[in-house]
Amino acid sequence: MFQFFANIFGYLLEFIYGFINNYGLAIICFTIFIKIIFIPFSVKQQKTMKKTAKIQEKMKVIQFKYKNNPEKMNQEVMELYKNEKMSPFSGCLTAIIQIILLFSIFYLVRSPLTYMQKIPTENINQYVSQLQESGKSVSSAYPEIDIIREYEFLKEKNPEDEYIDKANLQMNFLGLDLSKVPQQNLTDYTVYIIPVLYILSSFISIRLSTSMQQKDAKKNKKESIPIDGTTGKELVPEEEKNEMDTIMETNKMMSWFMPLMSLSVAIIAPLGLALYWLTNNILMIIERLILNKVIKSEEE
Numbered sequence: 014m015f016q017f018f019a020n021i022f023g024y025l026l027e028f029i030y031g032f033i034n035n036y037g038l039a040i041i042c043f044t045i046f047i048k049i050i051f052i053p054f055s056v057k058q059q060k061t062m063k064k065t066a067k068i069q070e071k072m073k074v075i076q077f078k079y080k081n082n083p084e085k086m087n088q089e090v091m092e093l094y095k096n097e098k099m100s101p102f103s104g105c106l107t108a109i110i111q112i113i114l115l116f117s118i119f120y121l122v123r124s125p126l127t128y129m130q131k132i133p134t135e136n137i138n139q140y141v142s143q144l145q146e147s148g149k150s151v152s153s154a155y156p157e158i159d160i161i162r163e164y165e166f167l168k169e170k171n172p173e174d175e176y177i178d179k180a181n182l183q184m185n186f187l188g189l190d191l192s193k194v195p196q197q198n199l200t201d202y203t204v205y206i207i208p209v210l211y212i213l214s215s216f217i218s219i220r221l222s223t224s225m226q227q228k229d230a231k232k233n234k235k236e237s238i239p240i241d242g243t244t245g246k247e248l249v250p251e252e253e254k255n256e257m258d259t260i261m262e263t264n265k266m267m268s269w270f271m272p273l274m275s276l277s278v279a280i281i282a283p284l285g286l287a288l289y290w291l292t293n294n295i296l297m298i299i300e301r302l303i304l305n306k307v308i309k310s311e312e313e
Contacts, residue, residue, distance in 0.1 A: 018117035023128035037186025214294035
């Protein structure tokens with residue numbers, strides 16, 4: 014399935030590259046285009062996140078109120094979703110789309126000659142064999158990146174090959190070689206620039222997302238948790254509050270999982286993949302800020 018989508022995305026990336034003739038700029042334009050296409054899903058995700066935060070506070074009240082009556086509790090929870098016009102599985106589609114994008118673009122960047130340039134597998138295998146026979150280093154994980162790097166050598170070996178010129182991709186971007194893999198070039202400081210910028214953008218993105226969720230949680234908490242009319246105190250026991258805090262901490266820890274996983278992949282993958290993630294993070298930050306204002310104004 015991921016190969017199928019990587020092949021489709023490859024047509025788009027190749028089309029953009031045909032105009033720009035630079036792999037790095039093509040990836041940035043490709044990322045912007047993909048982000049524009051998926052704006053409706055982003056709007057839906059942002060609204061779902063706000064609704065989910067609102068529902069979660071109400072659910073805590075229901076769970077506390079009917080903790081000794083599971084059947085009644087389930088009925089009230091389903092009624093809550095019905096009243097809010099929301100499904101318990103609302104976030105699943107967005108999560109599935111994100112996973113498809115993540116792995117499909119990983120396949121695309123790992124094998125640009127297959128998915129972007131559409132060079133037949135037999136030709137790629139022939140180039141790899143020629144590099145190995147000549148004693149040149151070929152990565153088992155990213156052989157196509159090595160083919161791109163050794164284009165001049167392979168051009169001499171295959172002057173009549175109709176596909177060899179497709180391997181001549183312009184991988185230099187602002188002085189950075191996007192064909193390099195950080196793990197294979199540990200002494201080259203330039204390979205760390207994009208991954209470090211990616212991590213910084215991840216910090217900002219997570220901080221922004223956490224801040225928005227905390228604001229929504231405080232607002233929803235005031236609206237949802239019952240208050241004792243005499244004392245003015247919340248009618249939720251201390252152990253219930255501690256459980257809520259534990260859930261929030263768990264969610265916060267889970268929010269770090271994707272960036273850390275992506276970083277570990279970025280270290281062992283060509284820099285082109287890290288550039289995609291960096292561009293995507295920057296666009297996501299801008300998108301969240303704009304959508305948050307738009308949705309907030311709609312609510313008001």
